[in-house]
Structures are given as C-alpha cells and as structure tokens.
Amino acid sequence: MSVAKKLAGQTAVYGVSSILGRVLSYLLVPVYTARFAAAEYGVVTGLYAYVSFLNVLFTYGMETTYFRFANRPGTDRKRLYNEVLSLLLVSSIVLSGLLVLIAKPLMQFMSLPPEQSIYAVWIALILGVDALAAIPYARLRLENKAGKFAAIRMTNILLYVGLNLFFIVLCPDILEGKYLTALKPLIATVYNPSIGVGYVFLSNLAASVITLLLLGKELTDFRFRLNLEPLRPMLKYAYPIMLMGLAGMVNETLDRILLGWWLPKGFYPGQSSLAAVGVYGACYKLSIFMSLVIQAFRYAAEPFFFAQSTEKNSPATFAMVMKWFTLSCAVIFVFISINIEDFSLLFLRRPEYREGVSVVPILLLANLFLGVYYNLSVWFKLTDKTYFGTYISFGGALLTIALNFLLIPLLGYMGSALTTLACYFMMAAVCWYLGNYHFPVPYPMARLLSWLLLAVGLVAVSWFISVADFWLRHAFHAVLSLAFVGLIYLVERPRKSTPTPALTRK
Incomplete structure (x- = not known):
C-alpha cells in the first residue's frame, strides 16, 4: 500500500468515527428536549460550555506537543510518553481536586443552581479522566493504529448514548409502569429520579472511565x-x-456562557435566563448539519491542500474547491432554513424550545462562513505563517465578547447568534484580505457572495410568505429549494470548450 493510500485510509477512519460519533450524540437532542424543561437543559448547555474551555486547560496543548517532539530525530518515544503522561497525571489530579473543592462557589459563579454542585464534581472527574486519555489516544495515532483508535472512540460514544437512553428514558418509563413493570424493583435500586438531568453527566463519566480501561494496554x-x-x-x-x-x-x-450572564432578568416573559440558555443551546444543535459537512471536508481537504501545494495550477484548484464547497453549503443552508419548521418539530420536542428557531438560519450561515475561513486558511498553513491564524482567532474572540456584551441585553439569544455570524464573517474576510498579499488565489468572491445573497433572499421569502395549508407549504418550500439547486446547475455546470491551438501546441 502506498503512503498516499495509507494516509487516505487512516483519514477516512478518523473522519468517519468522529462524524458518526457526533451524529449519534446529536440524536440525543430530541430525548433531552422531550424529557427536560428548558431550564434543566440550560444546566447541561451551560456546564458543557465551560467544559469546552476547561478541556483546553486540562491538556494545555500537550497532545499536539507530544506529536511534534515524538517526530524529532533521535527522540526516545517511550521516555517522552512517560514524561508527558506523568505531567498530565499530576496536573489532572491537581486541577480536578481544585474543581471539586470549589464546586459550590463555582456553580454560583457560573450562574447555575448551587444546590446542584455535585454536577461540578462529576464534571471535574470527567475532565481529569479525559485528559489522561488524551496522550494514549495520541500514541495510537502516532503508531498508525487508526482502527483501534476509532473502535475505542465509537465505544465511548455508544456507551454515552446507551447510558443516556437507559437513565433518561428507560428507567423513568419503567418506574411509571409504561412497560416492563416486572423490572420495577430492580430499576428502583439503580435509578434515583431526583438526580434528573445529572444523569447526562454521570453517563459521560461512566463512558470516560470505561474508555480509560479500554486504553489499558x-x-x-x-x-x-x-x-x-x-x-x-x-x-x-x-x-x-x-x-x-x-x-x-x-x-x-x-456565547452560551455570556447569555446566562448578560441576559436581563425577565427579558423573555415567563422564562428564566437559564431556560433561555437551554433554548439557545438546543436550537444551536440544529446548525450541526452544517458543522458535520465542514468537519468531513476538513478531514479530506487538509491533506489534499498540502499534496496540491507543489502543483503549478494549485491556486486554480484551491479556487475551484472553494467554489463548490461554498455552493454545497449554500444548498444545505437553504434547505434546512426553509424547512426549519419540520426540523424543529422533529428535534425540539417541547414548544418552549421551538420559540428560538429564528436563530437557526443565522447560525447555519455563521457556520458556512467558518467553513469558508477553513478554506481560506490554506495560505498561512502552506507559507508557514500560522501566527496569522492566532491573530485572526484572537480578533474573533475580542469581537465575540464585545458584540455579545452589546447585543444580548438588546436582542437576547438572537444577539448571540448575530455575534457568531459577525465573528466568522470577519475571520473569513480578514483571512481572504491577507491571503491576497501572501498567497494570491483567484477565488470568485463576488460570484460566491451573489449566490449567498440569493440564498438568504430565498430563505427570507419562505419565512415571510406564510402558507397555512400543510401540502401547499411543503410544495412551495420544495419549489424554492429545487429552484436554487437548478439555477446553480444551469449557471455553474462545467461546459465543454474547444481548445485553442495555442493551448494544444506542444
């Protein structure tokens, strides 16, 4: 097997396992929105927003660092592995212990119910266990054991999803006598209804611990x-x-953290700030369709870009990839946004969650621009000027904080959604502007922006023209979606051209 084929095969394994894992986790959204009130789901959304930051602090870049130093000539990989894992073991114990000690004031600081401080304890343990697993996972990738890596990752996801379904659906239903009533005594010994939404974190903790055991070798x-x-x-x-x-x-x-902090009390009548975070978090999940496409693209595109970088016509190739990526994402944006009512009924099971669906098209468009940014970022990766990526990321972070501060008190979670769109649009625009100086690529930006404006216009038409009849409404939406796809085909389809003598002359 050639190096290229081996790389492509491993990329597919890593990509499929990651994307499939996200899809399976996403299927829990209808379960959560059916079983938990928005305020309860707000606790999950809020805590996992903090977990995203804490995961970075718990591993502090050592996974990438391990890769970098392990590939240096003369490195004793066994010794390096022991030293890095020892450091993470010590730091994880210290950080997890600190979080456990300050669990109650930490919940108050995060504007979450302090009586649920046990959730913070479970989160601390999850973070510590996951940090310990990071280097063994990295070792599997370093040793090209993609199959084992993917198998353990998928086992983790399946355990998490299965435990969620067991504790959140099966156990309550059995205790209520809906089915399998003979198992009531057994279920009563393992299930405590008062834990409620806490079973989301317990399921995560159990899956993380078992994953660590699977990394036993x-x-x-x-x-x-x-x-x-x-x-x-x-x-x-x-x-x-x-x-x-x-x-x-x-x-x-x-944005999910700042929404809980800066949303004025009573902004949404009859709904607490925590409930608003839950609504926004659930609606944000609907933008995952765009995120999955972007993630799949990144797994395939990054090695492709590096492989093409030495080709003479690589700029034209990059421009073509950008065009079709953007158009494909625009189709997804139009289809989901136009049919958002159906998606919301399917995934957001309680009416209180569906009050926030107006943010979904904005978040889809935001993620589209994030995908455009990943396309454009090829220039600083190929020119070894990755510090520009740091500058752009920090600029986006400052814009995120500033706009959330200004817009949340005025627009609620719509302000957070618009901030996300502004952030990713700014990152893409700045990256394109700088790339024109350092690594010019003939991207058809004016043409692509025209298509995006048309896509936004079609979505606006579908939202503002209300059709009461179920079948007529769906027919109208289908016509809009198919018209957009058909127009793209007519305008952008490859056309055969007769080569000129100058181009065919050798």
Whole structure:
C-alpha cells in the first residue's frame, strides 16, 4: 500500500468515527428536549460550555506537543510518553481536586443552581479522566493504529448514548409502569429520579472511565517519570497552542456562557435566563448539519491542500474547491432554513424550545462562513505563517465578547447568534484580505457572495410568505429549494470548450 493510500485510509477512519460519533450524540437532542424543561437543559448547555474551555486547560496543548517532539530525530518515544503522561497525571489530579473543592462557589459563579454542585464534581472527574486519555489516544495515532483508535472512540460514544437512553428514558418509563413493570424493583435500586438531568453527566463519566480501561494496554506499560528539565521546551511549545485553543473556544461556545450572564432578568416573559440558555443551546444543535459537512471536508481537504501545494495550477484548484464547497453549503443552508419548521418539530420536542428557531438560519450561515475561513486558511498553513491564524482567532474572540456584551441585553439569544455570524464573517474576510498579499488565489468572491445573497433572499421569502395549508407549504418550500439547486446547475455546470491551438501546441 502506498503512503498516499495509507494516509487516505487512516483519514477516512478518523473522519468517519468522529462524524458518526457526533451524529449519534446529536440524536440525543430530541430525548433531552422531550424529557427536560428548558431550564434543566440550560444546566447541561451551560456546564458543557465551560467544559469546552476547561478541556483546553486540562491538556494545555500537550497532545499536539507530544506529536511534534515524538517526530524529532533521535527522540526516545517511550521516555517522552512517560514524561508527558506523568505531567498530565499530576496536573489532572491537581486541577480536578481544585474543581471539586470549589464546586459550590463555582456553580454560583457560573450562574447555575448551587444546590446542584455535585454536577461540578462529576464534571471535574470527567475532565481529569479525559485528559489522561488524551496522550494514549495520541500514541495510537502516532503508531498508525487508526482502527483501534476509532473502535475505542465509537465505544465511548455508544456507551454515552446507551447510558443516556437507559437513565433518561428507560428507567423513568419503567418506574411509571409504561412497560416492563416486572423490572420495577430492580430499576428502583439503580435509578434515583431526583438526580434528573445529572444523569447526562454521570453517563459521560461512566463512558470516560470505561474508555480509560479500554486504553489499558497503552497505560499498563506507562512508568511515572516526572522530570521538569526536558519538559521545559515542550511547555514552551505547548503554551501558544493552548492560547489558540482558548481563543477558538471563545468563538465557538462563549456565547452560551455570556447569555446566562448578560441576559436581563425577565427579558423573555415567563422564562428564566437559564431556560433561555437551554433554548439557545438546543436550537444551536440544529446548525450541526452544517458543522458535520465542514468537519468531513476538513478531514479530506487538509491533506489534499498540502499534496496540491507543489502543483503549478494549485491556486486554480484551491479556487475551484472553494467554489463548490461554498455552493454545497449554500444548498444545505437553504434547505434546512426553509424547512426549519419540520426540523424543529422533529428535534425540539417541547414548544418552549421551538420559540428560538429564528436563530437557526443565522447560525447555519455563521457556520458556512467558518467553513469558508477553513478554506481560506490554506495560505498561512502552506507559507508557514500560522501566527496569522492566532491573530485572526484572537480578533474573533475580542469581537465575540464585545458584540455579545452589546447585543444580548438588546436582542437576547438572537444577539448571540448575530455575534457568531459577525465573528466568522470577519475571520473569513480578514483571512481572504491577507491571503491576497501572501498567497494570491483567484477565488470568485463576488460570484460566491451573489449566490449567498440569493440564498438568504430565498430563505427570507419562505419565512415571510406564510402558507397555512400543510401540502401547499411543503410544495412551495420544495419549489424554492429545487429552484436554487437548478439555477446553480444551469449557471455553474462545467461546459465543454474547444481548445485553442495555442493551448494544444506542444
């Protein structure tokens, strides 16, 4: 097997396992929105927003650092593995212990119910266990054991989903006598209804612990070896990576935290700030359709871009990839936004969650621009000027904080959605502007923006023209969607052209 085929195969394994895992987790959204009130789901949304930041702090860039130093000539990989894992073991114990000690005031700081401080304890344990698993996972990737890596990742997801269904659906239904009534005594011994939404975190903790056990082979040959001297250059290398990770998390998840902080009391009549966070978090999940496409694209595109970088016509190739990526995402944006009523009924099971669906088209468009940014970022990766990526990420983080501060008190979670769109649009625009100077690519930007404006116009038409009849409404939406796809085909389809003598002359 050639190196290229081997790389492509491993990329597919990593990509499919990651994307399939996200899809399975996403299927829990209808369960949560059916079983939990918006305020309860707000606790889940709020805590996992903090987890995104804490995950970065718990690993502080050491996973990428381990890859970098393990591939240096003359490196003793076994010794490096022991030193990095020893450092993470110590730091995870310290950080998890600190979070456990301050669980109650931490919940108050996060504007979450302090009486549910046990959730913070479980989160602290999850973070510690996941941080310990990061380096064994990295070792599997370093040793090209993509199959084992994917199998363990999928086992983790399946355990998490299965435990959620068991504790949140099966146990309550059996206790209520809906089915399998003979199991009531057994279920009563393992299920405590008062824990409620806490079973989301307990399921995560159980899945993380079992995952660590599945990494037993990578852990049993580990030997504790903490020597700060050789770790100093690694920590120096890891520090900027951690900062970039934190900036990225600001752009991705900070809005759900700031919404709970800055939403004025009573902004939504009859709904608490925590409930508003739950509504926004559930609606945000509907934009995952765009996120999945972007993630799949990144797994395939990054190695493709690097492979094409030495080709003479690589700029034209990059421009073509950008065009079709953007058009494909525009079709997804139009289809989901126009049919958002059907998607919301399917995934958002309670009416209180569906009050926030107006943010979904904005979040879909925001994620589209994030995908455009990933396309455009090829220039600073190929020119080894990745520090521009750091600058752009931090600029996006500052814009996210500033606009959330201004817009949340005025527009509620709509302000957070518009902030996300503004952030990703700004990142894409700045990246394109700088790329024109450092690595010019003939992107058809004016043409693509015209298509996006048309897409937004079609979505606006579908939203503002109300059709009461069920079948007529769906026929109208189908016509709009198919008209957009048909127009793209007519205008952008490849056309055969007769080569000129000048082009055919050798």
